[in-house]
Amino acid sequence: MADHHHHHHHHQNPKPYRSYQGKCPVVPLHESFGIDDATRLEAARDFTHLIEILNMMSSKMLELSFMILEMIFASFDIEEKKYEALVRDSVSFLRVMKYKVPTSEDQNLGLVAHTDKNAITILCQNEVQGLEIVTKEGHWEQVVVPKDALVVIVGDALKAWSNGRLVAVKHRVVMKGEKERYSFGLFTVPKEGAMIEAARELVDNEHPLLYRPFKFADYFSYFVSNLSDDALEIYAGV
Ligand SMILES: O=C(O)CCC(=O)C(=O)O
Numbered sequence: 001m002a003d004h005h006h007h008h009h010h011h012q013n014p015k016p017y018r019s020y021q022g023k024c025p026v027v028p029l030h031e032s033f034g035i036d037d038a039t040r041l042e043a044a045r046d047f048t049h050l051i052e053i054l055n056m057m058s059s060k061m062l063e064l065s066f067m068i069l070e071m072i073f074a075s076f077d078i079e080e081k082k083y084e085a086l087v088r089d090s091v092s093f094l095r096v097m098k099y100k101v102p103t104s105e106d107q108n109l110g111l112v113a114h115t116d117k118n119a120i121t122i123l124c125q126n127e128v129q130g131l132e133i134v135t136k137e138g139h140w141e142q143v144v145v146p147k148d149a150l151v152v153i154v155g156d157a158l159k160a161w162s163n164g165r166l167v168a169v170k171h172r173v174v175m176k177g178e179k180e181r182y183s184f185g186l187f188t189v190p191k192e193g194a195m196i197e198a199a200r201e202l203v204d205n206e207h208p209l210l211y212r213p214f215k216f217a218d219y220f221s222y223f224v225s226n227l228s229d230d231a232l233e234i235y236a237g238v
């Protein structure tokens, strides 16, 4: 994360009155940015390394999600070969999000309650809180994310793979206060065609099989056309 902030400073042109202008108390209505030598594609590209930053951040976040998955597998004493579908057969998806300041209290829902459908999600937010989860007791509670910390969310695919040992927590975003919220999420998603099947080691008499094996893409299509709250239970529950 430190790298991310560090890179930000390179965007500031050291020459006066170049790059970003704005938030000036004399002309609070004004915002602008300048690009030196913009007729040269390389120079125009250099203006912002946003794409490089997104690429670097998402690579690091994907690395982190694989590391977390491996720790989960190790904690269950499961051999590497058995988690192919969840690691080697994964693609990543990055979503950049902005939540506006609500104008009235009854319009403060930033993102509807849901479980993530993919295997594992890493979230990174600015200092504006808003993420809420349903606790074991069944009530909504805010997740207070410390500065520079990331949030890891288990999705339905990992829940099914772990035969329900890992919980895909229901979460939402509720906006309060006067600041916009920004977040980005790196979603580790099983590849097209990947099967999600409970690890055999996690199925026994005490832990009967909860979900039949299913093709992740088919489950996702099912969810998209039904948008049910209990999609996993309905689609794959045994
Ligand atoms: O913005 C956030 O912190 C939550 C985003 C989220 O839950 C999602 O995109 O699935």
Ligand SMILES: [Fe+2]
Pocket (backbone or CB within 6 Å): 114, 115, 116, 171
């Ligand atoms: Fe989510």
